[in-house]
Amino acid sequence: MNTSPWPTIAALHAWLTEQSPLPPEQQRLLRVLKLSEEVGEVAEAVIGATGQNPRKGHSHTWQDVESELCDVIITAMVALTTLTQDPAGTFESHLAGVARRSLGNDRATSGG
Template sequence: MSAALWPVVARIVAALNIANGTGEHEVAMRLMKVVEEAGEASAAYIGMTGQNPRKGVNHTRADVADELCDVIIASAVALYAFTTAPPAVLDAKLHAAVRRLNAGPSWPLPEE
């Protein structure tokens, strides 16, 4: 994880708290922002692959990567609404993923 992530996200959260408050509606808006950003990442991928014939290829891999970064940032901002220790919660989740990976695959591997 980037060392800049949590300090920047904390500043974003503080600014949003001042501007919009911290009520249930704001919590919902922050969660919906994650979905909005994920939709933009999907739209960029569609544009990268040219799946919309009317628009053709109008995005790049870099555009998709940029949108995915927005998903990560929006998710980190939303996480603050659900825990008092977002960095620790994410860290625990990452460690759990590593434990699952180290335990080996839980699905059948294809035969060679």
């Protein structure tokens, strides 16, 4: 089943907006800054999964890293929704450009 995540992201965005007492400009800035927090949690999970903190040892698993990466993606999608009326279109267009630059025209459009 291949369903788009964008309706769920739109619902999360609406919920966050409804719950926030801040003006839209501050909400926009804080949603972008929230990405830094989430990326830090990925780093913490990687350090914990590899046991690189002698005081904490192996405090995380690679599944924790996966979960934190998903949080980064969700947070970025919500932030993008805050910035544009068409987050899905903006993302698809940007992804297509990255694929063209990185994979070339044939591989970018064929999926392989």
